[in-house]
Amino acid sequence: QVQLVESGGGSVQAGGSLRLSCTTPGLTFADYGLAWFRQAPGKEREVVSCISRSGVKTYYVDSVKDRFTISRDNAKNTMYLQMNNLKPDDTAMYYCAARMTESLTLLVMDRRQYDHWGQGTQVTVSS
Numbered sequence: 001q002v003q004l005v006e007s008g009g010g011s012v013q014a015g016g017s018l019r020l021s022c023t024t025p026g027l028t029f030a031d032y033g034l035a036w037f038r039q040a041p042g043k044e045r046e047v048v049s050c051i052s053r054s055g056v057k058t059y060y061v062d063s064v065k066d067r068f069t070i071s072r073d074n075a076k077n078t079m080y081l082q083m084n085n086l087k088p089d090d091t092a093m094y095y096c097a098a099r100m101t102e103s104l105t106l107l108v109m110d111r112r113q114y115d116h117w118g119q120g121t122q123v124t125v126s127s
Contacts, residue, residue, distance in 0.1 A: 001116055002024055002026035002027050002098075002116045003026065003117075003118065003119070004022055004023070004096050004097070004098060004117060004118035005022065005023055005024055005118055006021065006022050006094065006095065006096050006118040006119070006121040007020070007021050007022075008021050009094060010122075010124070011124040011125075011126065012086055012125055013127075014087055014088060014126065014127050015086065016086050017082070017083060017084045017085075018083045018086065019080060019081070019082050019083070020036070020081040020083065020094055020121060020123075021078055021080055022036075022078065022079040022081075023078040024077065024098075024116075024118075027077070027098060029072065029078070029079065029098070030053065030074040031053070031101075032098040032099060032100050032101065032116075033050065033052055033053055033100075033103075033107065034050065034051050034070075034072060034079045034096065034097070034098055035047060035048075035049065035050035035051070035098075035108070035109070035114065036048040036049050036050070036070065036079075036096055036097075037095045037097060037111055038092035038093065038095070039093050039095070040093075043092075046061065047059075047110075047111065048064055049068055049081060050107050050109060051071070051072055051079065051107075052104060052105045053101060053103065053104045054105060055072050055074075056104070056105060057105045057106075057107055058070050058107070059107045059109060063089070064083075064090070067083065067084050067085045067086075068081060068082065069081070069084075081094070083123070086123075087125060088125050088126065088127045090123060091123060091124050091125050093122055094120060094123055095117055095119075095120045097111065097114035097118070098114065098115065099113055099115055100115065
């Protein structure tokens with residue numbers, strides 16, 4: 001298992017913005033479907049957003065639609081999550097994950113199917 005590295009978390013007030021990044025020198029991101037998950041205290045880890053290998057297809061959980069944008073730059077081996085209009089309910093540890101796939105368009109929301117994970121970056125939103 002290769003370790004991914006997240007960055008960009010922090011503490012903001014409601015309505016603020018953060019941009020998370022995920023990268024690793026150990027994988028060629030172009031071969032992987034990617035995703036962001038989050039886990040709040042006492043809750044299960046849930047998918048926030050995922051992006052296909054090609055970047056053409058994306059998925060967002062309903063609670064973040066129209067506020068979060070996932071993107072990837074395969075040349076830089078980096079994935080991003082732009083988070084706008086943050087709410088206190090967005091407070092959680094955010095994790096990036098990678099899953100090798102031959103498909104350029106497949107989206108996978110099941111955390112059990114991801115092979116590589118980061119250690120997480122904390123996002124705290126105050127009201």
